[in-house]
Amino acid sequence: MKIALVGYGKMGHMIESCAKVMGHEVVATVDVVAQDATNLVKAGDGEAVALAVKTSGAEGVIEFSHPTAVLGNLKALIPLGLPVVCGTTGWAKSEAEIENLCAATNGACMRSSNFSIGVNMFYKIVEEAARIMAEYSDYDVAVWEAHHNQKADSPSGTALEVARRVMLGNKSKTEMVFDAFHEKPKANELHVSSTRIGAVPGTHTVFFDSPADSIELTHRARSRAGFAKGSVIALEKLCEKIDNGTLSRGKLYGMEDLF
Numbered sequence: 001m002k003i004a005l006v007g008y009g010k011m012g013h014m015i016e017s018c019a020k021v022m023g024h025e026v027v028a029t030v031d032v033v034a035q036d037a038t039n040l041v042k043a044g045d046g047e048a049v050a051l052a053v054k055t056s057g058a059e060g061v062i063e064f065s066h067p068t069a070v071l072g073n074l075k076a077l078i079p080l081g082l083p084v085v086c087g088t089t090g091w092a093k094s095e096a097e098i099e100n101l102c103a104a105t106n107g108a109c110m111r112s113s114n115f116s117i118g119v120n121m122f123y124k125i126v127e128e129a130a131r132i133m134a135e136y137s138d139y140d141v142a143v144w145e146a147h148h149n150q151k152a153d154s155p156s157g158t159a160l161e162v163a164r165r166v167m168l169g170n171k172s173k174t175e176m177v178f179d180a181f182h183e184k185p186k187a188n189e190l191h192v193s194s195t196r197i198g199a200v201p202g203t204h205t206v207f208f209d210s211p212a213d214s215i216e217l218t219h220r221a222r223s224r225a226g227f228a229k230g231s232v233i234a235l236e237k238l239c240e241k242i243d244n245g246t247l248s249r250g251k252l253y254g255m256e257d258l259f
Contacts, residue, residue, distance in 0.1 A: 001239065003232075004028040004058035006049060006073050007065030007088065008037040014228040015062055022232055028056035032069070043069065046076030054080055060235045064088055067153050074098055078107035083242060085235045086111040087227065089157030099252040110238045110253040113157025115230030119204075120255050122219040123165050126206050129217060130169025138210040141166055141173065146195040146203045154178075154194045162204055163192045202227075234258065 001024045005012050008031035016026045030052045031037040039052035049072075053061055060083045063073050067090030077084050078101050086109060091098075095111070102109055114120070133139045143166060145159035155163075155178055167173045173190040185191060201221040208215040221227070237258045241247040247257065 001025070001236070002027045002057055002059045003235065004030065004053040004056050004061045004082075006030045006053065006061060006063045006077065007069075008034040009064070011064045011087070011224055011228060014224050015064060015231055018225065018228045019062075019232050022229075022236075024232065027058050028052055031065075044072055046072045049073055050076040050080060053077060053082070058082060060239055061085070062087070062231050062235055064231070067091060071098075074109065075101060078102055078109055079105040081105070081107060083235060083238045084109045085115075085231055085238060087115055087231050089113050090153040092157070092160065095252065102252050103250045106249045108238065108242055108247070108249045108251065108253070110234055110255070110257070112234070112255040113161045114202075114227060115234050115255065116221065116226040117230055117233070118226060119158060119219055119221075120230075122204070122217070123161060126162055126217060127165040127169045129206070129208070129215075130166045132169075133208050133215075134170040134172060136210070138212070139208045139215075140210070141170060142191045142193070142207045142209075144193045144195070144205045144207065146197060146200050148199045148201065149196045151196060154196065155192050156194070156202065156204075158202065158204055159192055159194065162206060163190055166190060166206060 003019055003024050003026050008029040019026055029037040030039045030049055032043045041048040061077055063086040065088050070088040070091050071094055143163045145156050163176050174188045176192050177189045178192055201223050203220045205216055205218040
């Protein structure tokens, strides 16, 4: 497959390496600062992004840019009609807008806070564990995540999805709290805390704690390679499922649609 990469930072370079190892051709790399990108564009210039991808002959696009750029990029890319995989986080509140854009332009986009296959298995494990533990009122639950100090958003998109899965399993938790507590937390509040330090690729832990014992479920990424490879697999699957009719155009999808 011929792939265009929009966003050519550390993750973009790693995705390029993974795509080539997996037998794909990267025909365009687009960025606003990376001097080694094949297409250097001005920040916010959606037309330039679309033109770079359109003229490259790409058959699919992987977008890994920045929370401040992602919406403009998606608005430029989706109308091209190419399957788009988006790994940039920090735009959850605008998902309905992008979903409507997909429907209006017959575009197809898959977004995920984390394309790692292991993380997506972790989501399912967490949801089931939360459901089991919810039957026992002695056990409280909380979420914690740690990432490198260059990460632009907090909490991570993965942590938000982990918290959402906890709340799906445990209906008594109805509100996420991200700030420090200055009073006793309410029983319905789920604390989601973050740490930014060093070069941590990504660690996510769910704590179940009772007066008698504690249970911890942790996913610890060793490198970004799992995220990079997962995004290429996601594009492969998205294209395959659109071609065979399992998925249709005009929709915004998530990794759950691949499992």
